[in-house]
Amino acid sequence: MAKIACFGEILLRLVAPGRELLLQRPHLDVHVGGAEKNVAVALACLGHDSRMISLLPDNPLGQAALGEIRRHGVDVSGVGFSAGRMGLYFMAAGAGLRASQILYDREASSFALAGPEDFDWDRLLDGVDQLHLSGITPALGDRSAAAAIAAAQAARAEGLQVSFDVNYRGQLWRDRGGEAPAILRELAGLATILFANHRDLSLLLDRQFGGTGPDRRRAAAEAAFEAFPGLGLIGSTARRIEDSDRHSLAARVDRRDDWAQTEEIAIAGIVDRIGGGDAFAAGVLHGIRQDRELDWTARAGLALACLKHGLPGDHSLFGAKDVEDFLAGASDVRR
Numbered sequence: 001m002a003k004i005a006c007f008g009e010i011l012l013r014l015v016a017p018g019r020e021l022l023l024q025r026p027h028l029d030v031h032v033g034g035a036e037k038n039v040a041v042a043l044a045c046l047g048h049d050s051r052m053i054s055l056l057p058d059n060p061l062g063q064a065a066l067g068e069i070r071r072h073g074v075d076v077s078g079v080g081f082s083a084g085r086m087g088l089y090f091m092a093a094g095a096g097l098r099a100s101q102i103l104y105d106r107e108a109s110s111f112a113l114a115g116p117e118d119f120d121w122d123r124l125l126d127g128v129d130q131l132h133l134s135g136i137t138p139a140l141g142d143r144s145a146a147a148a149i150a151a152a153q154a155a156r157a158e159g160l161q162v163s164f165d166v167n168y169r170g171q172l173w174r175d176r177g178g179e180a181p182a183i184l185r186e187l188a189g190l191a192t193i194l195f196a197n198h199r200d201l202s203l204l205l206d207r208q209f210g211g212t213g214p215d216r217r218r219a220a221a222e223a224a225f226e227a228f229p230g231l232g233l234i235g236s237t238a239r240r241i242e243d244s245d246r247h248s249l250a251a252r253v254d255r256r257d258d259w260a261q262t263e264e265i266a267i268a269g270i271v272d273r274i275g276g277g278d279a280f281a282a283g284v285l286h287g288i289r290q291d292r293e294l295d296w297t298a299r300a301g302l303a304l305a306c307l308k309h310g311l312p313g314d315h316s317l318f319g320a321k322d323v324e325d326f327l328a329g330a331s332d333v334r335r
Contacts, residue, residue: 002129003049003075004285007151008036008137009111010054010065010079011087013274013314019095022103032068033089033314035134035167038275042282042304042316044073046323048289053078053124053151055110061086062110072317078124084110091274094244100273104171106140115143121154131155132285134165138183139172145183152190156230164191165281166200181206189228193288195281196224197236213238214252214261221254232256235284235301237277238264245270247309251302253284253294260298265306272312279308279316283323296327303327 013033016022040050052074056062058081065086070076087109094100106112125131131151138145155162164187173180185204188194198209198220205227209220221234233255240248250264283304287297303326308316 003051003127004040004043004130004132004289005051005053005078005125005128006036006040006043006132007053007148008034008134009087009106009109009140010034010037010052010056010069011089011106011109012061012065014088014090016092019093022090022092022101028090031313032065033274035136035165035275035278036132037069037074038278038315039132039165039282039285040074041069041072042279042318043285045317046282046286046304046320048286049075051075051078051124051128053119055080055082055084055114055118057081057084057086057110059086072315082110082114082118084108084113087111093272096245097243100244102171104169106172109140112140112144114147116147116150119147119151121151125155125158125160128155128160130161130163130285130289132163132165132281133187134167135180135184135187136167136169136172138187139169139176139180145179149183149186149190152187156190161192162190163193163195163281163285164188165195165277166204167195167277168200168203185227188224189230191228192230192232193285194224194228194231194234195236195277195284196234197238217252217261218254218259221259225254225256233288235281235298237280237302237305240264247273249276249302249305251280251298251305253298253301255294258294260295262298262302265302267306267309270309273309275314275316276305276308278314280305282316286320286323299327 013031014028043050087106090103137148201220280301283301
């Protein structure tokens with residue numbers, strides 16, 4: 001099976017321990033983060049060949065991050081080293097009715113400094129049949145935006161599938177005026193698979209969608225299919241939050257002439273919700289790459305997203321059997 005390549009920044013997450021505020025005590029836990037890296041690791045754990053494409057600083061932080069990705073079976077031949085620093089983000093996990101807080105520190109990172117000329121796409125896409133990227137990369141700056149567009153264009157020119165997760169991050173786009181909709185719309189126009197909910201599509205298409213629930217999500221999907229002729233599938237989730245420990249999640253996958261909508265699943269005792277959307281994307285891609293039926297694909301994405309909520313760190317480490325067991329309702333102790 002050909003590889004799926006994931007293009008984006010690898011960074012470190014520094015987390016206040018437990019449910020503390022940042023620097024409530026002078027201690028932070030560290031995880032290797034990055035949306036596209038999360039998808040690459042999750043797919044490798046599910047049994048797929050995945051390759052990470054990125055740039056890291058050539059220092060102990062960059063080397064440690066690379067080692068963490070490699071040990072999970074991801075092909076890191078597409079990760080290079082360059083000038084710059086390690087991208088960081090800081091997080092204080094929410095508790096009760098207090099929401100989680102994230103602060104980004106990514107300016108002038110090795111990846112953020114890179115432009116289209118820093119990636120040899122003929123080499124990096126060799127042996128690849130799909131490229132996955134997200135809207136976080138273009139949010140890092142003009143050079144990153146140009147690199148993301150060049151990556152998607154190179155993949156489409158080679159006849160590859162392109163999956164794009166909108167992943168809109170208001171903090172990262174804050175100093176870029178109103179650039180986000182046009183840039184994200186250009187990338188969505190190059191995608192064959194899109195991860196976006198109705199709010200993302202409202203941003204991309206500059207329109208609101210009436211109705212509620214599945215009807216609104218189907219209306220948004222139909223508008224996206226009309227706007228983006230190369231698009232074949234859209235995956236999305238709907239989250240309902242009671243408090244920091246109790247969420248409910250449902251998933252949906254739309255094709256042009258068909259769709260699958262899951263029931264809502266209650267998630268209690270949440271350990272870490274970061275990376276849940278990336279786990280969902282990996283679960284959906286897992287179903288697509290296995291040529292599973294649409295309903296199974298939507299439920300597999302939801303299963304992996306739910307499982308990720310019970311695991312500390314940014315990426316999912318669950319295998320294909322874990323997904324199958326979840327779908328079969330097997331949640332008892334395995335002996």
